[in-house]
Amino acid sequence: MSAGSKFSGRKGVKVPAQVKWLILLTSFSSIGYGYLTTAIAAYLPEQGVDSGQVGLIIGLSGLAMIISAIPFGLMSDRLGRKRLLLSGLALLPLSMFICSFSADPRLYLAAAIISGVAEGAILSTWNAMIADQTTVDNREMAFSMSFIVNGALSGLGFALPFVFPWIMDLGGWSSEQLHSWTFMLLGFVTLMAPVTVHRLLRNYQDTAPSARLRRGTFLKERSKKTLLRFSINNTLIGLGAGLIIPLIPTWFFLRYGIPDSYSGPLLALSSLSIGVAAIFSPRLAHRYGQVPAIVMTQGFSTIFMLAIPFMPGAIWAGAVYLIRSAMMNMAGPIMDSYLMGIVDKEDRGLASAINSIVWRVPNSVTTVIGGAMLAAGYFALPFVLAALIYLGAVTAFWFNFRSVKVYEESPS
Numbered sequence: 069m070s071a072g073s074k075f076s077g078r079k080g081v082k083v084p085a086q087v088k089w090l091i092l093l094t095s096f097s098s099i100g101y102g103y104l105t106t107a108i109a110a111y112l113p114e115q116g117v118d119s120g121q122v123g124l125i126i127g128l129s130g131l132a133m134i135i136s137a138i139p140f141g142l143m144s145d146r147l148g149r150k151r152l153l154l155s156g157l158a159l160l161p162l163s164m165f166i167c168s169f170s171a172d173p174r175l176y177l178a179a180a181i182i183s184g185v186a187e188g189a190i191l192s193t194w195n196a197m198i199a200d201q202t203t204v205d206n207r208e209m210a211f212s213m214s215f216i217v218n219g220a221l222s223g224l225g226f227a228l229p230f231v232f233p234w235i236m237d238l239g240g241w242s243s244e245q246l247h248s249w250t251f252m253l254l255g256f257v258t259l260m261a262p263v264t265v266h267r268l269l270r271n272y273q274d275t276a277p278s279a280r281l282r283r284g285t286f287l288k289e290r291s292k293k294t295l296l297r298f299s300i301n302n303t304l305i306g307l308g309a310g311l312i313i314p315l316i317p318t319w320f321f322l323r324y325g326i327p328d329s330y331s332g333p334l335l336a337l338s339s340l341s342i343g344v345a346a347i348f349s350p351r352l353a354h355r356y357g358q359v360p361a362i363v364m365t366q367g368f369s370t371i372f373m374l375a376i377p378f379m380p381g382a383i384w385a386g387a388v389y390l391i392r393s394a395m396m397n398m399a400g401p402i403m404d405s406y407l408m409g410i411v412d413k414e415d416r417g418l419a420s421a422i423n424s425i426v427w428r429v430p431n432s433v434t435t436v437i438g439g440a441m442l443a444a445g446y447f448a449l450p451f452v453l454a455a456l457i458y459l460g461a462v463t464a465f466w467f468n469f470r471s472v473k474v475y476e477e478s479p480s
Contacts (some may be wrong), residue, residue: 083210086268087201091214093264094153094194095221100258102225102339103250104163104183106332108176110317111229111247112130114327115171119318121235123439125173125180126314130432132184133191134425140192141421149193149200149417150269156189157262164255168248172459191424195418199408204474207408208350211401215346219397224337225254229332291415294472298407299426301465305366307429308457310434312450315442316389323447324382334386338393352398359469362399366462369396374455377448409474 144152149380163179163186195211202210232246312319317331352361372392381386411419438450 083206083213084201085192086197086272087210089268090197090265091210091217093268093400094157094190094261094456095217096264097190097258098216098218098221099158099225100164100254101158101183102222103228103254104167104179104225104259104336105222105314106226106229106317106335107247107251109166109315110327110331112171112173112245112317112319113321114174114243117173119322119439120436121173121313121439121445122318123315123436125177126439127432127436128177128183129180129187130428130435132181133188134428134432136185136188137192137421137425137428138418139182140189141418144192144196144421147195150272152189153193153197154262154269156193156267157185157265158259159183159189160261161255161259163469164251164258168255171247172242178356188421188424191307192417192421194208195404195408195420197414199405200413204409208353208401208405211404212346212349215349215401219339219346223336225336226339227333227336229327230330230336243270247318291411291419294407294410295422297468298410298423300468302423302427304457304461304464306453307434308461310431311438311441311454311457314435315350315450318439319442319447320382320386322442324385326382334389338390341390341394344402345394345472349398349401353405354404358402358474359466359472362402362406363462363466365395365402366458366465369393370455370458370462373451373458377451388480406469406474410472469476 108125109122113119113127120215140152141157160183163183166175166179166182169175170227194214198210198214216471224240228250232243235241236243236246300367317335320331320334349411368390372388372395375387376385376392379388407419407423408416441450
């Protein structure tokens with residue numbers, strides 16, 4: 069089945085060709101992000117770096133994204149999205165090359181901060197660029213395609229350590245050598261994203277900013293009210309997720325002694341399950357409505373989140389984690405599409421940045437707290453606290469948005 073037919077909607081509605089290519093070409097970066105995530109959370113503990121330091125590295129990466137996202141969001145709406153997206157894509161290869169030198173946590177910290185800035189640039193432009201080139205009818209399909217493709221490529225990055233033991237036995241190389249060479253290779257792979265996207269967008273014209281933006285006014289009143297309420301849900305979700313989700317490989321290593329050659333593939337399966345789940349997101353939203361679909365999927369995921377630490381073994385815990393990931397992230401494409409449809413078109417770049425920040429700020433803080441909990445031997449507490457916070461987030465989202473509908477507009 070072709071990409072065009074797979075991502076065609078009801079009554080012949082399709083994702084625009086340029087949007088499809090944009091998603092496919094930027095996905096080269098997802099491989100690097102996936103591998104870097106596994107290396108920080110699982111490989112560094114194997115090298116003797118304690119979980120508190122791991123949490124700090126992940127947290128500072130989030131802080132870098134937070135600090136950069138607001139100015140990037142303003143630049144996206146005022147100066148255009150294309151150059152900012154290309155800049156973000158061009159930064160990630162630098163992180164790969166830095167990590168190729170050694171497993172020194174200071175190098176990983178520098179790489180994590182650079183990747184955080186790159187993420188800030190990409191997140192400030194990505195959703196807005198997709199929304200600008202789609203309509204209400206095909207936007208959910210576009211965001212679902214983005215989740216599927218990037219989830220699959222992130223999964224590939226997560227899964228790379230799975231073959232490391234076999235390669236080390238075959239060539240007699242050490243784990244340090246193989247991790248270093250892989251980072252070097254991924255530096256060149258991720259470099260393909262900015263090069264190919266630059267060629268794809270050579271004739272792309274950013275929408276000129278309105279007079280309101282040229283005068284320096286930030287958000288329209290409707291966008292301000294919407295983002296304020298939307299931020300309640302995202303803040304709580306980030307608060308809960310930060311306690312354990314970025315530290316899942318660390319948790320498996322400390323709880324069951326599982327190295328990154330096994331936790332990496334688990335994260336890969338998680339990404340694949342997210343991709344498969346995203347296929348059904350547009351159908352779910354069409355059948356039940358966007359807000360009920362988000363509440364249902366996030367609510368079910370909370371139940372599985374709570375169950376993970378009480379499973380009788382690593383295999384069962386991993387299986388429940390996969391279900392939790394699929395259910396939680398099935399809401400992702402729907403939420404991205406929904407937010408882009410309930411804020412003003414001229415505010416999408418800044419809205420994307422703010423939406424990312426209100427998730428990442430508490431997420432970065434609680435990742436440090438979660439790392440400290442694991443270091444102290446509290447292996448169930450982060451899951452329990454996260455589930456309770458998720459419950460509050462889902463409840464708040466339902467009461468805030470159960471009667472808020474998207475408005476129609478034409479694509480750029």
